[in-house]
Amino acid sequence: MDSLSLILDDMHFDGVVFASTHNSTPWAWHLATPGLAAFHMVTNGQAWLIREGEEPLLLQTGDLIVLPAGCMHRIQDKPQTMAVAQDLVPFMAKSELEPQRHGGQGEPKCDLISGHARFDVDMAAPLIAALPSTLHVRGLGEAPPVWLAIGLQFLAHEVSSPRPAQQAIINRLGDILFMECIRDYVEAVPEGSGNWLAALKDRALSNALANMHRDPRRNWTVPELAQQACLSRSAFADRFSQTLGEPPLTYLTRHRMRLAARQLANSGLSISKIADQVGYASEAAFSQAFKREYGASPSAWRQQRLSALDTHGTPRGQTDTDPPNEKAAA
Template identity: 90%
Template sequence: MDSLSLILDDMHFDGVVFASTHNSTPWAWRLATPGLAAFHMVTSGQAWLLREGEEPLLVQTGDLIVLPAGSQHHIQDKPQTMAVAQDLLPHMAASELEPQKHGGQGEPKCDLISGHARFDVDMAAPLIAALPSLMHVRGLGEAPPLWLAIGLQFLAQEVAAPRPAQQAIINRLGDILFMECIRDYVESVPEGSGNWLAALKDRALSNALAHMHRDPRRNWTVPELAQQACLSRSAFADRFTQTLGEPPLTYLTRHRMRLAARQLSGSGLSISKIADLVGYSSEAAFSQAFKREYGTSPSVWRQQRLAAVNPIAVATTNGDQQAAA
């Protein structure tokens, strides 16, 4: 597998949450999905996207807008609309296929499919940080991307009427459209741009990244990674550091820590087992590396994450521990 595929696999995509809306002037929605990529597809009509500190952006029929970090924004009938923006996120939870009517009784009308992707926020953080705050893929013009035209046609057909496995198919389609956006952006990143995604276009660095992501448990050395890149040790280390902004083994350690964080928050494995899974034979060495990255020990970090998700369970666990003591 290529390095981008492995990076996307590490993000653990879990489909999309979406809402279909039929909007009549005046109308306005607001949306924020921090850390999770939000998107809007205009299937008919047009809309305006507003973000703080940015010029209003016209979004037309066939366009796909992706905000990789899920930053707060409004999408509405015109830049100075008369409508009060409503929160779109609660309507996504139901993932209703039947378009929800919104706004007034005026013209023109706009049909939107909006949503956000579901993936591991911690594992996705480096990629999301490297992407622009907004990606606008235009469906109109001389040469719209073939994948977007096909995707919108497929989506329109899928939401036209209830069918078996509809939600699963829409989930996969949403993932694919987001990945296509990322792929297009990676292909457009120029060399020497200072964006580490340029490494994915560099065969030498991409090979090394693929090996690190495929086997993060292995005790990689710089000479071994340089061999995979078909470069000398010094040439590889210099090119990697210049392109990705950090030395190879620093990148590997931070990737291991993200993998460990995923295990700590999503599994009941012991700290020592997680340390072994991410390439540490010593629990103490693993704990030190984790604390350098996250500012706290693995056990405390796990407890904090658990408390954020289920405070009752943590309170019960602490009570049981005190009683046992």
């Protein structure tokens, strides 16, 4: 499996939460899903994306816009709309396929499918931080991506009427569309850009990354990783550090700590068992490494997470847009 596939697997995608809306002028929505990628697909008409400190962005029929970090934004009929923006989150929580009618009685109209992806926020953090604030895939123009046209057509058909296994299919399709956006962006990242995602296009570094993600428990050394990359030790270490911004074993340690944090938050495994799973023979060494990364010992961090869950009732990687039955099943 290639390195990007392994990184995406580590994010543990769990489908999408969405709302279908039929909007008549004047209309406006606002949406924020911190840490979870928000998206809007324009199936008919046009809309404007409004973000603080940024120029308004026109979205047209067939366009897909993804906000990887789920930052607060508005989507509306025109840059200076007369409408008061309404929160989309409560409508996504309903998970109803019937389009929500919104706005006034005027023309033009706009049909949207909006929502957010669900994944492990902590595991996704490095990838999300490397992506731009928006990923805009245009459905019109000289060469719109084939996957976008097929995906939008399939999604529009799927939400048109109730069918068996509908939510499961929409979940998988939403995951695929988001992954396609990421893949397109990674393929376009130029060498020397300073973005660590460029490493995924570098065959040598990609091989090393794939091995670390495939077997994080292994006691990797820089010479062993260099051998996987078919480079000398010094050439590999320099190339890795320049491209990813940190030495190979620092990257590996931070990845291991994210894996450990996921286990601490989502399992009842003992600290020693988790330490072993992420490549530490010594629980003490693991605890020291974890505290350097997260500012608390594994046991204290786990207790903080459990307390936060008891207080807020929403695990990391989910939001209050998730239907109750899906939270329980996640």
